[in-house]
Amino acid sequence: SQQGEEDPQALSIQEGENATMNCSYKTSINNLQWYRQNSGRGLVHLILIRSNEREKHSGRLRVTLDTSKKSSSLLITASRAADTASYFCATVGLRDRDDKIIFGKGTRLHILP
Amino acid sequence: DVKVTQSSRYLVKRTGEKVFLECVQDMDHENMFWYRQDPGLGLRLIYFSYDVKMKEKGDIPEGYSVSREKKERFSLILESASTNQTSMYLCASSLFAELYNEQFFGPGTRLTVL
Numbered sequence: 001s002q003q004g005e006e007d008p009q010a011l012s013i014q015e016g017e018n019a020t021m022n023c024s025y026k027t028s029i030n031n032l033q034w035y036r037q038n039s040g041r042g043l044v045h046l047i048l049i050r051s052n053e054r055e056k057h058s059g060r061l062r063v064t065l066d067t068s069k070k071s072s073s074l075l076i077t078a079s080r081a082a083d084t085a086s087y088f089c090a091t092v093g094l095r096d097r098d099d100k101i102i103f104g105k106g107t108r109l110h111i112l113p
Numbered sequence: 114d115v116k117v118t119q120s121s122r123y124l125v126k127r128t129g130e131k132v133f134l135e136c137v138q139d140m141d142h143e144n145m146f147w148y149r150q151d152p153g154l155g156l157r158l159i160y161f162s163y164d165v166k167m168k169e170k171g172d173i174p175e176g177y178s179v180s181r182e183k184k185e186r187f188s189l190i191l192e193s194a195s196t197n198q199t200s201m202y203l204c205a206s207s208l209f210a211e212l213y214n215e216q217f218f219g220p221g222t223r224l225t226v227l
Contacts, residue, residue: 031214042117042203042218043156088155092213100171101213103148103156 004032004072004089004104012110019076021107023089024069032065033090034074037106043088046074076109084111116140117219119204125225132191134222136204143209145187146216147171147179150201162187163209194226 007022023032031050035043049056049065049072056063062075076083086106093100120135136145146161148171158171162181176198180188187206191198201223205216 033215035218040221040223042220043205043216044218045215048214090213100158101216105153105155 003102004091006087006089006104006107008107009105010108010110012112013079014112015079015081017079019079019083019109019111021074021087021109023072023074023104025072025089025091026070028067028094030092030094032072033092033101034061034063034072035088035090035103037086037088039085046087079109079111081111081113083109085109117204117206117217119202119219119222121222122220123223123225125227126191126194127227128195130191130194130226132194132224132226134189134191134202134204134224136187136189136219137185138187138204138206138217138219139185140206140217141184142206142217143184144207145181146205146207147177147187147189148203148205149173150203150221156203159189194224196226198224199226200224 004023004025033048034046037043047058047063049063060077065072086108088103088106090101090103117138126132144163147159148156150156157173160179162168168179178190201221203221204219207216
């Protein structure tokens with residue numbers, strides 16, 4: 001399975017600190033995506049990084065991808081209370097439409113005031 | 114902005130009832146998906162559709178069926194609801210050429226089967 005697995009399962013940090021979440025997967029991928037889910041709501045797409053990319057930025061988000069280690073990290077800088085949510089990585093395999101997207105189980109991030 | 118709406122936020126049904134979950138998207142997306150989300154299991158794909166009247170099984174289609182009569186609407190049907198189908202159901206859509214890239218999710222329907 002190419003399932004992404006997030007680490008840690010839960011993370012609590014003080015507001016203003018940086019938060020780092022990791023995702024590991026098992027087989028080669030076409031791309032890896034990060035989504036955010038606020039409690040009881042749907043998922044919101046944050047960022048997509050392709051297998052030939054190493055790093056992407058979007059506002060306070062920085063995503064890295066290391067295909068040799070089959071891992072990715074999501075860094076949220078200068079965290080805010082509104083960043084409290086669950087974060088999921090999702091991997092898409094190489095066979096394009098024949099490969100399904102697979103979501104990990106998520107990291108629950110809690111920003112302390 | 115893409116908007117994906119789901120017919121109910123919360124739903125309570127009895128075992129054996131037929132249940133319809135409706136999803137509508139307003140951005141002319143070709144692809145639509147149904148997932149269920151359970152604690153400790155993450156999101157699992159039930160069915161998806163890449164065109165009107167087309168459907169493909171996901172990872173856990175047993176006990177479910179779907180209907181896509183119009184491009185903007187994708188329905189999930191539980192023919193005879195069972196307690197193990199109590200879950201959060203999430204609908205999503207995406208552009209045809211971006212099947213699994215940037216999916217847009219609805220707010221979810223929390224279904225309880227008694």
